[in-house]
Amino acid sequence: MHITADRERCVGAGQCVLAAPAVFDQDDDGLVAPLTVDPTDGDQDAVRQAVNVCPSSAIWIDKE
Amino acid sequence: MTEMLEHDVPSFPMARECPMHPPAEYKEIRKQEPVSRVRMPDGQLAWLVTGHEEGRKLLADPRVSSDRQHPAFPLTFTAEQREAFNRNNRLSFRRSMIGLDAPEHGVHRKMLISEFSVRRIAALRPRIQEIVDQSIDDLLAAGQGADLVEHVSLAVPSLVICELLGVPYEQRHGFHEWTRKLISRTTSPQERTEAAESLNDFLDKLVTEKEAGEPTDDVIGRLIARNRENPVMTHEEIVGTAILLLIAGHETTANMISLGTVALLENPEQKAQVTADSSLLPSAIEEMLRYFSIVESATSRVATEDIELGDVTIRKDEGVVVSGLAADWDDSVFENPGELDFHRGARHHVAFGYGVHQCLGQNLARVELEIVFATLFRRMPGLSLAAPADDLPYKNDAGIYGIYQVPVNF
Numbered sequence: 001m002h003i004t005a006d007r008e009r010c011v012g013a014g015q016c017v018l019a020a021p022a023v024f025d026q027d028d029d030g031l032v033a034p035l036t037v038d039p040t041d042g043d044q045d046a047v048r049q050a051v052n053v054c055p056s057s058a059i060w061i062d063k064e
Numbered sequence: 065m066t067e068m069l070e071h072d073v074p075s076f077p078m079a080r081e082c083p084m085h086p087p088a089e090y091k092e093i094r095k096q097e098p099v100s101r102v103r104m105p106d107g108q109l110a111w112l113v114t115g116h117e118e119g120r121k122l123l124a125d126p127r128v129s130s131d132r133q134h135p136a137f138p139l140t141f142t143a144e145q146r147e148a149f150n151r152n153n154r155l156s157f158r159r160s161m162i163g164l165d166a167p168e169h170g171v172h173r174k175m176l177i178s179e180f181s182v183r184r185i186a187a188l189r190p191r192i193q194e195i196v197d198q199s200i201d202d203l204l205a206a207g208q209g210a211d212l213v214e215h216v217s218l219a220v221p222s223l224v225i226c227e228l229l230g231v232p233y234e235q236r237h238g239f240h241e242w243t244r245k246l247i248s249r250t251t252s253p254q255e256r257t258e259a260a261e262s263l264n265d266f267l268d269k270l271v272t273e274k275e276a277g278e279p280t281d282d283v284i285g286r287l288i289a290r291n292r293e294n295p296v297m298t299h300e301e302i303v304g305t306a307i308l309l310l311i312a313g314h315e316t317t318a319n320m321i322s323l324g325t326v327a328l329l330e331n332p333e334q335k336a337q338v339t340a341d342s343s344l345l346p347s348a349i350e351e352m353l354r355y356f357s358i359v360e361s362a363t364s365r366v367a368t369e370d371i372e373l374g375d376v377t378i379r380k381d382e383g384v385v386v387s388g389l390a391a392d393w394d395d396s397v398f399e400n401p402g403e404l405d406f407h408r409g410a411r412h413h414v415a416f417g418y419g420v421h422q423c424l425g426q427n428l429a430r431v432e433l434e435i436v437f438a439t440l441f442r443r444m445p446g447l448s449l450a451a452p453a454d455d456l457p458y459k460n461d462a463g464i465y466g467i468y469q470v471p472v473n474f
Contacts, residue, residue: 011170012177013422018346018430019411030177030184053411055422057124 001039002063003047005032009058016059020046024059032058076102076112076385077140077249077361083458084327084355085402090114090390098394099374102385105249106146110138110364110383111376114390116397116414118374119363122386123419128365130421132163138364138383140249140463148253154264160304162362162421169420171296172305176424179228179283185427188224192432195223196439204474209450212470216440217321218314221432225313228428229306230282231270239263243311247463267306271299283309309425316359317429319459319466321436324352326470327404328437330453334404339441348406349433354413355404357389358465363417388414389465444474 005016005024010032016024022043027033039047051059078087093100098115113119122128131137139146161172178184196216203215218240226233245251245259271288274280279289284306291297297305328335338348363386371378378384392413393401399408416423423429440447449456450471457468 011173011420011422012181012424013416014180014182014427015411015422017182018427026181026183028178029174030179030181049409049411055124055418056420 001044001047001061003034003037003039003051003059003061005034005037005059007031007033007058009056011056011058013055015053015055016050019050019053023047024050034059073101073103073109076104076110076138080458080460083454083456083460084323084330086387086389086393090387090393091395094390094394097375099376099378104138104383104385105140106143108136108138108383110136110385111373111378112390113373113384113386114394115374116391116394116412119386119388119391119414120418122365122371122373122378122384123363123414123417123421125371125419126166127367127369127371128384129165129368130163130169130365131165133158134366134381134383136381136383137366138361138385140361145249145251145253145256148257152257152260154261156268156300156303157260157264157307158304159298159301160308162308166420172301173420173424175287175290175296176283176305176309179286180424180426180428182427185431188228188428189431189435191227192220192224192435193439196220196435197443199223200439200443203472204444208473209471212325212472213318213322213467214469216436217325217470218318220321220436221317221429222314224428224432225310228283229309229313230274230280230284231267231306231310235266238266239310240314242266243315246311247315248459248461249463250461263307263311264303267310268303271303271306275299275302312423313425313428315464315466317432319358319464320352320356320429320433322467322470323356323358323465324349324433324437325440325447326449326453326456326467327352327355328441329447329449331404334406335441337406338437339445342438344406345434345438346430347409349430349437350410350413351404351406351408352433353415354392354398354410355401356465357392357413357415359415359417359463360387360389360465361385361463363388363414363421386414388417447472447474449473 012030094114102112199219242259242263416426459466
């Protein structure tokens with residue numbers, strides 16, 4: 001799996017951090033800062049949930 | 065689509081039969097047409113979205129406006145209340161991000177995002193725990209039959225948001241009363257104007273003091289400092305932001321504490337699950353947020369272009385109410401929505417809205433709810449209602465649902 005996070009679209013709701021804390025963080029501005037763009041198998045369901053709950057479509061999966 | 069006669073259009077808001085459930089009509093309306101017509105209290109027609117998918121789609125659509133001054137923006141005001149709302153000459157009330165559109169909305173929101181990040185809020189946990197413990201001490205000291213709302217539900221989020229924003233907590237009686245009047249639909253136009261002006265003047269004075277002195281170490285003080293370095297907000301807009309954060313920061317969480325406590329007391333099996341295993345609390349809280357979805361019509365919008373949604377076309381300049389409560393009881397997304405199921409994984413609820421306006425303080429709300437429920441049932445294992453749940457004074461008149469008083473024994 002490969003993901004992209006777009007800081008420009010991010011509104012800092014923090015939903016991705018709650019859904020997949022091993023993959024997503026927020027930087028000092030509160031905007032999305034992925035800890036990895038290649039989530040391991042164990043984190044992929046959490047990433048899908050993060051993508052689903054992101055209110056501003058700021059994160060997406062490029063490659064399953 | 066069936067043609068609807070003018071007099072067949074249902075009125076919004078709709079009444080509840082059961083205080084813990086949405087109006088029964090939602091289910092039927094959603095089944096027939098998840099985007100349908102309603103008549104607002106001022107007589108205008110608007111669209112009501114009751115489907116979860118349609119609701120999220122509309123709220124994420126860039127072709128909608130949140131401008132509450134737009135003549136077609138659906139407000140739960142009578143024509144007379146609406147006229148007074150439009151006449152209100154305190155500018156700042158209209159200048160907070162809840163009513164702004166892109167690109168201005170994003171510029172304002174970015175000034176505050178860092179304050180409410182998951183990590184920043186997590187750092188507040190020890191202080192929130194102290195505040196919760198103190199509030200429970202107060203409830204215990206008040207004796208049997210004491211009001212949970214006064215001592216806990218309202219006290220905890222009010223003190224937390226006051227400390228965070230840098231608003232003196234001693235002034236809470238004023239802003240509690242003004243907020244109550246502002247969100248009640250039964251407030252007269254005159255009273256509403258007075259409450260809006262009082263709240264406005266209170267925060268205008270506070271912001272003016274903070275602007276004049278050394279930067280204070282709180283959200284409003286830091287916002288002022290940030291705005292000095294990178295001026296994007298006027299004084300009125302900072303005051304408007306302070307009003308929004310103060311109201312949203314105390315009233316919503318307060319109602320969720322009251323409703324959640326009653327729900328847990330009325331569902332002993334679910335209560336036993338969370339008291340036995342506190343790691344279940346976060347998902348229990350998501351489920352309670354879904355179940356009550358208390359801020360029902362903050363997610364109203366006006367179309368700025370024609371928008372196809374479901375089987376209908378919403379025309380430019382038509383108003384839309386996305387009922388988060390109806391969406392969160394959409395049984396095609398949440399099976400058996402009337403069941404309080406802490407294991408369902410309800411994270412995709414829209415209780416905090418959806419799209420770029422989604423609640424900025426949602427992670428603060430989550431942490432406050434978690435600490436309150438964990439502490440309340442640990443310290444007061446014998447907590448019970450001192451009046452039947454059905455007889456409590458529910459906020460059927462308010463734009464944010466909740467309960468006015470919850471007398472408890474322990």
